[in-house]
Amino acid sequence: MKKYLIPLIISLTALSGCSSLNKDPIPELEDSWGVEQVYSEAKKALDSEDYPTAIKYYNLLEARFPFGDYAQQSLIDSAFAYYKDDDPENALATIDRFIRVYPLNPNLDYAIYLRGLINFTRDVGLVEKYIPRDETQRDPGAAQFALQDFTNLINRFPTSQYSEDASQRIVYLRNRLAQHEINVAHFYLRRGAYIAALNRGKYVIENYQRTPAMPEALSIIVRAYKVLALNDLSEDALRVLEMNYPDYSGIDELRALVIE
Numbered sequence: 001m002k003k004y005l006i007p008l009i010i011s012l013t014a015l016s017g018c019s020s021l022n023k024d025p026i027p028e029l030e031d032s033w034g035v036e037q038v039y040s041e042a043k044k045a046l047d048s049e050d051y052p053t054a055i056k057y058y059n060l061l062e063a064r065f066p067f068g069d070y071a072q073q074s075l076i077d078s079a080f081a082y083y084k085d086d087d088p089e090n091a092l093a094t095i096d097r098f099i100r101v102y103p104l105n106p107n108l109d110y111a112i113y114l115r116g117l118i119n120f121t122r123d124v125g126l127v128e129k130y131i132p133r134d135e136t137q138r139d140p141g142a143a144q145f146a147l148q149d150f151t152n153l154i155n156r157f158p159t160s161q162y163s164e165d166a167s168q169r170i171v172y173l174r175n176r177l178a179q180h181e182i183n184v185a186h187f188y189l190r191r192g193a194y195i196a197a198l199n200r201g202k203y204v205i206e207n208y209q210r211t212p213a214m215p216e217a218l219s220i221i222v223r224a225y226k227v228l229a230l231n232d233l234s235e236d237a238l239r240v241l242e243m244n245y246p247d248y249s250g251i252d253e254l255r256a257l258v259i260e
């Protein structure tokens with residue numbers, strides 16, 4: 001499979017380059033253009049998914065007309081354009097500036113939601129868009145920020161039209177982050193770092209309750225305590241596992257585990 005990876009990346013890059021060459025260059029702007037016309041051109045480019053052109057217009061509008069409703073809307077629109085143009089760093093910088101400068105804007109709920117979306121996909125590279133991998137193996141940093149953003153939205157704007165989607169993403173993110181902790185715990189177990197594995201299991205129990213990773217976290221705790229010769233604690237954790245997850249497939253193996 002690996003031998004096809006480089007040609008695929010080259011092909012994707014070539015297609016992207018051809019696409020950008022086919023885009024019409026941004027037209028010359030008349031000095032007489034007012035804020036409405038500049039915003040209209042920016043919105044037209046945004047709606048047609050010509051994000052680089054839309055960004056240029058929005059930046060122009062902010063430079064020439066830095067105050068008023070159009071300036072505020074262009075800032076949040078340009079953040080969205082950066083997001084869609086796969087430029088998460090500029091997208092985050094722009095949306096953070098909007099949130100900081102316009103904390104009373106009626107679209108603040110959308111701004112927080114957009115920030116969550118940007119973080120939600122921030123660590124997805126070009127190859128991963130076309131060759132998906134297990135997301136629990138990815139760096140959890142951006143996912144943690146996205147979880148904070150969506151939680152912030154629900155806490156501040158529980159009736160927002162974006163809260164339902166944010167709630168669903170929170171469930172997904174909690175499951176993903178919990179499983180990431182499990183993956184790291186297993187890594188430590190394989191290398192004999194039992195205290196580190198134990199701490200990861202405890203972290204899941206304390207922070208990601210009601211996620212599918214819970215029984216595996218308890219299993220890791222049972223195993224780590226037993227290896228550390230803390231048999232009473234191991235038995236306590238095993239009883240909790242049996243009581244709450246009686247159908248967990250690894251219970252018999254844990255019960256029979258003997259450490260030499």
